[in-house]
Amino acid sequence: MSEKVLMKGNEAFSEAAIRGGCRYYFGYPITPQNEIPEYMSRELPKHGGSFIQAESEICAINMAYGAAAAGGRVFITSSSPGIALMQEGLSFLASAEVPTVVMNVSRCGPGIGGIQPGQADYFQATRGGGNGDYRIPVFAPASLQEGVDLVFEAMELSDKWRNPFFIFTDGILGQMMEPVKLPEKLPDIKREDIKKHKPWALTGYGENDAERNTVISLRIQPDVLEKHVHKLFEKYERAEKELCRVESFGLEDADVVIVAYGIVARIAKEAIEILAEQGIKVGLIRPISLWPFPYNEFKKLSRNTKVVISAELSMGQLIEDVKLGVGERFPVRLVGRTGGMIPSSLEIAERTKKILEEIGG
Amino acid sequence: MGAPKMFFAGSGGQGILLMGQMIGAAAMLEGKEATFFPSYGPEMRGGTANCTVIVSDKPISSPLIFESDCVVAMTLPSMHKFEQTLKPGGLLMLNTSLIRHAPKRNDINVIEVPVTELANELGNSRVANIIMLGAFIRATNVVSPENIEKIIHDVFSGQRSALLELNLKAFNFWQQ
Numbered sequence: 001m002s003e004k005v006l007m008k009g010n011e012a013f014s015e016a017a018i019r020g021g022c023r024y025y026f027g028y029p030i031t032p033q034n035e036i037p038e039y040m041s042r043e044l045p046k047h048g049g050s051f052i053q054a055e056s057e058i059c060a061i062n063m064a065y066g067a068a069a070a071g072g073r074v075f076i077t078s079s080s081p082g083i084a085l086m087q088e089g090l091s092f093l094a095s096a097e098v099p100t101v102v103m104n105v106s107r108c109g110p111g112i113g114g115i116q117p118g119q120a121d122y123f124q125a126t127r128g129g130g131n132g133d134y135r136i137p138v139f140a141p142a143s144l145q146e147g148v149d150l151v152f153e154a155m156e157l158s159d160k161w162r163n164p165f166f167i168f169t170d171g172i173l174g175q176m177m178e179p180v181k182l183p184e185k186l187p188d189i190k191r192e193d194i195k196k197h198k199p200w201a202l203t204g205y206g207e208n209d210a211e212r213n214t215v216i217s218l219r220i221q222p223d224v225l226e227k228h229v230h231k232l233f234e235k236y237e238r239a240e241k242e243l244c245r246v247e248s249f250g251l252e253d254a255d256v257v258i259v260a261y262g263i264v265a266r267i268a269k270e271a272i273e274i275l276a277e278q279g280i281k282v283g284l285i286r287p288i289s290l291w292p293f294p295y296n297e298f299k300k301l302s303r304n305t306k307v308v309i310s311a312e313l314s315m316g317q318l319i320e321d322v323k324l325g326v327g328e329r330f331p332v333r334l335v336g337r338t339g340g341m342i343p344s345s346l347e348i349a350e351r352t353k354k355i356l357e358e359i360g361g
Numbered sequence: 362m363g364a365p366k367m368f369f370a371g372s373g374g375q376g377i378l379l380m381g382q383m384i385g386a387a388a389m390l391e392g393k394e395a396t397f398f399p400s401y402g403p404e405m406r407g408g409t410a411n412c413t414v415i416v417s418d419k420p421i422s423s424p425l426i427f428e429s430d431c432v433v434a435m436t437l438p439s440m441h442k443f444e445q446t447l448k449p450g451g452l453l454m455l456n457t458s459l460i461r462h463a464p465k466r467n468d469i470n471v472i473e474v475p476v477t478e479l480a481n482e483l484g485n486s487r488v489a490n491i492i493m494l495g496a497f498i499r500a501t502n503v504v505s506p507e508n509i510e511k512i513i514h515d516v517f518s519g520q521r522s523a524l525l526e527l528n529l530k531a532f533n534f535w536q537q
Binding site for chain 1: 382385389394396399401402421422423425428
């Protein structure tokens with residue numbers, strides 16, 4: 001394995017995608033992910049890949065649809081309002097079962113909003129903004145190493161599951177630097193071998209081909225469409241079992257359990273240390289996959305737990321999944337900031353203590 | 362300082378982010394954990410620039426700093442903005458070529474370095490950041506000077522190699 005390198009998040013994620021086999025990138029500039037198109041435009045051609053600056057994010061997602069339908073390995077990125085523009089395309093890709101890894105280096109909204117970090121695209125990522133019944137697995141890294149590993153793996157998983165995959169990160173992870181160990185680059189897949197790896201792909205109709213491949217999301221007959229959606233949901237059911245990922249600690253004897261993902265989970269870990277010094281036991285559940293959400297992890301909560309807190313950079317989106325996980329067993333409260341404001345570890349600790357007092361702990 | 366939390370602050374074009382990145386890279390050479398997080402926004406040359414750097418023997422939970430051990434201020438507004446984040450007994454390093462006012466805090470250690478003047482003595486005002494970096498490393502030992510020199514060799518290689526000697530000299534220029 002290679003040695004560690006100090007890299008900016010956006011560049012490390014880009015390199016991980018290339019090493020995971022990405023040869024096609026389509027994008028339109030938006031802060032805070034601009035280092036990605038810059039890096040891809042410079043590096044992809046060195047690997048025989050193509051970079052195209054799209055005229056909009058709508059165009060980028062549809063270029064991805066085309067290249068991936070032809071069997072190419074595609075990675076595309078944007079930030080919140082740009083990801084919003086891609087939603088229609090994502091629904092099409094999910095329906096047509098076309099793999100592509102999409103990364104949101106999120107900022108804050110609503111609207112054009114601001115350029116500082118946010119997590120208010122949780123619903124957009126986990127519930128989907130496109131039309132129809134579909135699901136997209138979502139991974140939310142908390143460190144550059146985890147981000148590198150997840151992007152690399154998602155490139156493979158997306159092909160394996162024939163489904164778009166989301167990497168949901170934010171401006172802090174995109175902009176910060178941390179030492180990372182990059183994975184070894186996967187061997188190139190030759191154009192003539194695509195058919196072997198992806199028999200469904202649009203690689204051209206040969207003389208010996210029995211049937212013509214089609215990649216479509218239009219199914220006008222209700223019975224045909226229902227059957228197709230049922231088939232998709234059998235896949236999603238398997239995904240719920242196989243793709244769920246979570247980190248947790250201290251749940252057995254916690255007074256409070258904080259649920260947080262991405263950068264907020266890192267701040268929460270500091271808050272937990274502060275509270276431990278004051279004799280308050282706080283456990284952490286950090287969902288790594290936001291869909292499928294690790295609901296089962298909440299079964300580990302002990303009877304002594306007084307409250308479960310959802311800490312997030314939004315006005316209460318993650319909290320809805322936390323409530324689904326907790327059920328009626330414990331009260332659930334929100335510690336949220338929005339607009340690009342980031343809570344300090346001290347703020348999370350103080351607000352946790354205040355919530356404990358209110359609950360009567 | 363177990364895991365020193367540092368702010369580097371000044372204005373765009375002063376090489377603020379490079380100071381932070383070099384410390385992060387040197388820490389990595391020493392097998393330590395490091396994070397670097399730059400302020401980002403609609404910023405440009407002459408606007409504000411700052412970054413956080415944390416160096417630790419253990420995994421670093423958050424790259425954000427709300428209470429700092431060290432602040433390096435290269436301009437007056439950056440001193441005003443960041444001196445309040447220092448813990449009592451923390452270190453404030455000031456570019457006194459540009460900062461003519463005393464800090465408000467009196468419970469901290471202050472080291473004054475007229476880096477712009479020193480850089481002019483070396484014949485290039487652009488190495489002010491590297492002179493400050495040299496002063497900072499000698500004052501804190503957060504990473505070893507030898508490892509910063511290795512990073513300077515990396516940064517000023519290839520097309521930039523003409524600037525190597527000047528930067529090595531700048532890094533070793535400040536004597537307390």
